[in-house]
Amino acid sequence: MAESAQVPKLVYLVTGGCGFLGEHIVRMLLEREPRLRELRVFDLHLSPWLEELKTGPVQVTAIQGDVTQAHEVAAAVAGSHVVIHTAGLVDVFGKASPKTIHKVNVQGTQNVIEACIRTGTQFLIYTSSMEVVGPNVKGHPFYRGNEDTPYEAVHRHPYPCSKALAEQLVLEANGRKVNGGQPLVTCALRPTGIYGEGHQVMRDFYNQGLRFGGRLFRAIPASVEHGRVYVGNVAWMHVLVARELEQRAALLGGQVYFCYDKSPYKSYEDFNMEFLGPCGLRLIGTHPLLPYWLLVLLATLNALLQWLLRPLVLYTPLLNPYTLAVANTTFTVSTNKAQRHFGYKPLFSWEESKARTIHWVQALEGSAW
Ligand SMILES: NC(=O)c1ccc[n+]([C@@H]2O[C@H](COP(=O)([O-])OP(=O)(O)OC[C@H]3O[C@@H](n4cnc5c(N)ncnc54)[C@H](O)[C@@H]3O)[C@@H](O)[C@H]2O)c1
Numbered sequence: 001m002a003e004s005a006q007v008p009k010l011v012y013l014v015t016g017g018c019g020f021l022g023e024h025i026v027r028m029l030l031e032r033e034p035r036l037r038e039l040r041v042f043d044l045h046l047s048p049w050l051e052e053l054k055t056g057p058v059q060v061t062a063i064q065g066d067v068t069q070a071h072e073v074a075a076a077v078a079g080s081h082v083v084i085h086t087a088g089l090v091d092v093f094g095k096a097s098p099k100t101i102h103k104v105n106v107q108g109t110q111n112v113i114e115a116c117i118r119t120g121t122q123f124l125i126y127t128s129s130m131e132v133v134g135p136n137v138k139g140h141p142f143y144r145g146n147e148d149t150p151y152e153a154v155h156r157h158p159y160p161c162s163k164a165l166a167e168q169l170v171l172e173a174n175g176r177k178v179n180g181g182q183p184l185v186t187c188a189l190r191p192t193g194i195y196g197e198g199h200q201v202m203r204d205f206y207n208q209g210l211r212f213g214g215r216l217f218r219a220i221p222a223s224v225e226h227g228r229v230y231v232g233n234v235a236w237m238h239v240l241v242a243r244e245l246e247q248r249a250a251l252l253g254g255q256v257y258f259c260y261d262k263s264p265y266k267s268y269e270d271f272n273m274e275f276l277g278p279c280g281l282r283l284i285g286t287h288p289l290l291p292y293w294l295l296v297l298l299a300t301l302n303a304l305l306q307w308l309l310r311p312l313v314l315y316t317p318l319l320n321p322y323t324l325a326v327a328n329t330t331f332t333v334s335t336n337k338a339q340r341h342f343g344y345k346p347l348f349s350w351e352e353s354k355a356r357t358i359h360w361v362q363a364l365e366g367s368a369w
């Protein structure tokens, strides 16, 4: 990736480029990577907005494909300089089977690694997740921790298990020789809970609030902090680390970075209210309205119902034992590793992140606004 101000020559591939985060990475690359010649967007489902991007100066190539199909991945990777592997099955609600989650997140990642090695692509960035660390099954708090904070990372749920395995594969692949003899340089970014334009769970909460006459009911104590990061800053961190990976290969290769910004430390529900409040919703109660044991019972009932109804219908409520445990366990990061290693500073301030997200919620279909 030699510096060249005049002639854009790099080819980037973004897997999962039509997803919530993927779209922001794609748009950010087009805005802020002047060395880009071609941007390949690989996804199981291609979005219509890709069409409008094809009219710009960078060649945008839409590739419909499946990361579980090694030959499709290899064809997309061949000839690219950098791969940002964001595709994944983000499912903590029981929509997909554990086997499918493993196949997409772990086998899919293995396919991306092997494709880089076979085709000679040297730089690979993996979108991991804070969930590879925690919250763990024991509900231990992780309070303003960093990449070196000791924590017992024990998981049972298929999603964090798959992300942890995939991250390990990516990190272990660092240094392997790619076709042509150069070493593969990999790193993993671990976003906390991402929010911003396009966030499906925020949309779900908003719609739920509208159904309850503009009210949401507090379920989690305000004292439980949940780490959140604005999607634009997550995208920016990907763009920046991709840019620096060649120059600082020895430092960045094989490393993990929490993906964070200056979003305030709050409980999951209080944080959502930063956006939903200005859109007309109210959070009822300064303390949880239901005792915790009752929430556990309801979550367990939901899991049972899901299992019983599975042959007939897919029942996937927001509340289940896993989501309750995640929402009810303090997990926040405070680190400057990304800043020290590759100069990351959030591109969007908290005020801007908040304004953009509110604007998006207000524009949602059925909005009370
Ligand atoms: N949303 C969060 O809060 C969060 C937090 C931390 C990490 N992450 C990670 O960020 C990444 C993106 O998450 P997101 O929230 O944008 O999810 P998303 O579901 O919006 O995007 C994932 C994209 O991957 C694509 N995809 C799924 N299976 C595929 C397959 N077999 N082949 C090709 N493409 C496939 C989907 O079509 C989708 O466009 C994931 O790897 C996720 O684990 C998300």
Ligand SMILES: CC(C)CCC[C@@H](C)[C@H]1CC[C@H]2[C@@H]3[C@H](O)C=C4C[C@@H](O)CC[C@]4(C)[C@H]3CC[C@]12C
Pocket (backbone or CB within 6 Å): 090, 092, 128, 129, 130, 131, 192, 193, 194, 201, 219, 220, 226, 268, 318, 319, 322, 323, 324, 326, 327
């Ligand atoms: C108990 C209910 C009232 C609230 C339920 C909220 C629940 C759906 C939310 C809470 C925390 C959310 C997760 C968290 O932000 C981080 C991640 C990591 C990421 O890799 C995938 C998404 C996920 C698991 C969020 C999913 C939705 C959760 C569990």
